[in-house]
Amino acid sequence: MxxxxxxxxKVLITGGYLILERPNAGLVLSTxxxxxxxxxxxxxxxxxxxxxxxxxxxxxxxxxxxxxxxxxxxxxxxxxxxxxxxxxxxxxxxxxxxxxxxxxxxxxxxxxxxxxxxxxxxxxxxxxxxxxxxxxxxxxxxxxxxxxxxxxxxxxxxxxxxxxxxxxxxxxxxxxxxxxxxxxxxxxxxxxxxxxxxxxxxxxxxxxxxxxxxxxxxxxxxxxxxxxxxxxxxxxxxxxxxxxxxxxxxxxxxxxxxxxxxxxxxxxxxxxxxxxxxxxxxxxxxxxxxxxxxHDKSHFSLPPLMTLLLGEPGTGGSSTPSMVGSVKQWQKSDPQKSQETWKRIASANSMLEEQLKNLSKLAADYWDAYSHIISSCSRHAHGMWMQLVNDQYQEFVVKSLIGARNAFLEIRLHMREMGKAAGVPIEPESQTRLLDATMNLEGVLLAGVPGAGGFDAVFAIILGDASDSVGKTWSSHGVLPLLVKEDPRGVSLESGDPRVKLVSTAVSGLRLG
The missing domain is CATH 3.30.230.10 (Ribosomal Protein S5; domain 2)
Structure with a gap:
């Protein structure tokens, strides 16, 4: 037997730091x-x-x-x-x-x-x-x-x-x-x-x-x-x-x-x-x-035709416990300011979740309009998306896309403020430049630092087939694009030893020792 x-x-796309305290929610994607x-x-x-x-x-x-x-x-x-x-x-x-x-x-x-x-x-x-x-x-x-x-x-x-x-x-x-x-x-x-x-x-x-x-x-x-x-x-x-x-x-x-x-x-x-x-x-x-x-959990996954991408910056790791400790110390030293910042982040988190769920609903209700406009937007930067609209249902989709972007930019802004106040690099300047450049690429919806932030990783959520341009941009900035994507499944029983299946289908040749 x-x-x-x-x-x-996992990748935590919203809820960094806030998720430590009830009843703040976070959106986490399994991979x-x-x-x-x-x-x-x-x-x-x-x-x-x-x-x-x-x-x-x-x-x-x-x-x-x-x-x-x-x-x-x-x-x-x-x-x-x-x-x-x-x-x-x-x-x-x-x-x-x-x-x-x-x-x-x-x-x-x-x-x-x-x-x-x-x-x-x-x-x-x-x-x-x-x-x-x-x-x-x-x-x-x-x-x-x-x-x-x-x-x-x-x-x-x-x-x-x-x-x-x-x-x-x-x-x-x-x-x-x-x-x-x-x-x-x-x-x-x-x-x-x-x-x-x-x-x-x-x-x-x-x-x-x-x-x-x-x-x-x-x-x-x-x-x-x-x-x-x-x-x-x-x-x-x-x-x-x-x-x-x-x-x-x-x-x-x-x-x-x-x-x-x-x-x-x-x-x-x-x-x-x-x-x-x-x-x-x-x-x-x-x-x-x-x-x-x-604990409370409710089903969430990315809307259809959207893909999670991850990159490894290679600029040295960050100590999550140390960063969490600094943020908690800041909360104690400036409770009024920290509470205001957390409320703004929580509100933006909720707005992003609402827009993403709305996009999933639009995909279910108006698939033709949804799939067409997502495909069109994947080939253009966000500033052009509204000009691609042909009917009201496509307009609904684009408005939710832009709403999601704006909510996420709000999250990033307040997370940077929190990091600066607490003296920790939640979104370091080098990451900010990379993320801004990524969000301006064709077909990119969001780009950020997951979880507690720092130098460990970056993520992007893209539309359709926009992954090539993101991968090339990241590589040119010294970031290694990873192979991992979202997979909404949790724990699963497998039919056998994974080495047998994966080794037989793996690309043969180069071995890095």
Whole structure:
């Protein structure tokens, strides 16, 4: 028996900083970048003496880092003890395993189900984790080979390529000892997607939930709501404990449910998990499952004929926790000004969401007019769009397009003001110049910095087939256009090991070592 589950990465297009506080909403898009968890039994047979065992074996393999970690899992407490080097253990995977197995024990109370769970655990767990190339930066390898910063160069990489890590000591002097991998990422939420995929794969493997096959999974509502809600609760809890703080949770929610409008849960629902040193994990998970999870999610995805593009500027990463801390400090020091700024951003966020939803409705009601004017606008800069209108329905579409642009420009303006007041580069000047140039290209609706902002990434939402001009412009500015697009699906059951399918269809040839 083998179970393969995938969960998507995310892009937060509105709600940066505001989403940390209820009831502010954010728009988050799930993506084609997916993290995979493969769960299979470690042993084919259970030994006769297993009835007396207090521990079973767990192995976690990360082929992209060439790492393997082994553990003993307590059959009584569901806690892990590492039996290999702890240098390369992953706290997100460890917490995902412990919380998923504990939740299984809480939920599977029927004797026959408990026996089946025990037999599966006694066979041991062999877990493999794989992240799509889109989660990681291969910019250095591309530049080292003298290749242009293009999607073609990225596409030439083998699927699930080895991830480069620093093999030198912090002072730059090589040592004989291996050091912790320093992995360059693209900001798509790899830890959240990984946590969600491991939790979902284990819960499905152990018979607690039934997930939809990826071929049939088209977004919200494909598995039983209770199944997805359970995956969400356990993944959210494990992720928060692993990262040592209770974040907004939008990345886990997107990994489980897909693209959505999201309002965070009250941090109090995880109060039990924060005192794990004083309580048994079984009691903690029981409390978490019984808590009133008050997060809010509603379906949202880009209107038809619109595409999400992402770019990697390569100007050095930004520390999101540090930036969040500075913004919170500014809120305390100037509550009146900060409240006014947040209200303006929240209002512009709502306006953008309203215009995008209106465009989806216009597409459904007046498809011919919608598709025609989107195609026309994709070949012209925004200043020309109104001149392309031929009837009232096309005019409705263009007015909503312009309304969305204006709302987003308002968001960017106030986010820059907030960054300046808080002393953090939410939209650095170099990004501003790039984003302004991008928004003036043919067929570009929006261009911004996702999430908390900074230097990590840029995104654009384009109309029709305008991606070529954006890719060329970004490349000319030293920005590597990524392959990732929006995919509104959440967590999904896969039909087999993704390496078999993807490697067989990948572009062969160049390998960047």
């Amino acid at each position: 083998e179970v393969v589950v995938s969960a998507p990465g 084609t970048a997916r993290f995979y968890a493969i769960v299979r039994p470690l042993y084919n047979e259970i030994k006769p003496e297993s009835w007396a065992w207090a521990w079973t074996d767990v192995k976690v393999t990360s082929p992209q880092l060439s790492r393997e970690c082994t553990y003993k899992l307590s059959l009584k407490n569901s806690t892990l003890q590492c039996t290999s080097s702890r240098d390369f253990t992953n706290p997100f995977v460890e917490q995902a395993i412990q919380y998923a197995i504990t939740a299984s024990k809480v939920i599977l109370v029927d004797e026959s189900k408990k026996d089946k769970l025990q037999r599966l655990l006694l066979q041991g767990l062999d877990i493999t984790i794989l992240g799509a190339n889109d989660f990681y930066s291969y910019r250095n390898q591309i530049e080292a080979h003298g290749l242009p910063l293009t999607t073609d160069a990225l596409a030439s990489l083998p699927p699930f390529s080895l991830i480069t890590f620093n093999s030198e000591a912090p002072n730059g002097v090589a040592t004989g000892e291996k050091c912790k991998p320093e992995v360059a990422k693209t900001g798509l939420g790899s830890s959240a997607a990984m946590t969600a995929s491991v939790v979902a794969a284990l819960l499905h493997y152990l018979g607690v939930v039934s997930l939809p096959l990826s071929e049939k999974s088209l977004g919200h509502g494909n598995a039983a709501n209770s199944d997805l809600d359970l995956v969400h609760i356990i993944a959210q809890s494990a992720h928060c404990i692993a990262q040592g703080k209770i974040g907004s949770g939008f990345d886990i929610s997107a990994a489980v449910y897909g693209s959505q409008q999201y309002v965070r849960f009250s941090p109090a629902v995880l109060s039990s998990a924060q005192v794990t040193g004083e309580k048994h994990l079984l009691d903690v998970v029981t409390d978490i499952l019984q808590a009133k999870w008050d």
